[in-house]
Amino acid sequence: MVLAWEDMPALRHMAVFDVIVNIADRKGAHILAMPGGHRYGVDHGLTFHVEDKLRTVLWGWLGEELSEEDRDGVGRVLDGLDGELGRGLAELLSPVEIGALAERCAGLLDDGAFPAPSGRTPAVPWPLL
Structure with a gap:
């Protein structure tokens, strides 16, 4: 568990x-x-859901501003959805799931900071390990 706080x-x-x-x-x-x-x-495949289900032990950057490197990576994903990345994901995900991914990328870039837990679901999975 110490690893998650590095x-x-x-x-x-x-x-x-x-x-x-x-x-x-x-x-x-x-x-x-x-x-x-x-x-x-x-x-384990618990990703890409259209509803907010973010549960992670990696909350150490909560509220911190995204770095240029962070923003660049998210931007590459968002741009890639209109190209090869999007075509590859279309074989695995529904159009609604891909749309939700695009919205999360755009929202993260707009907010410019690591989000806080939504409060609608537990912030961390159980058990923690």
């Missing part, structure tokens, strides 16, 4: 990713530490 770029990127894909199950044990500081996130 203030490092790899986890910050994962936190941005979790927001845009609307992950509902990012537990501490779903973050794998690799040599050299790389981190892999494990996903």
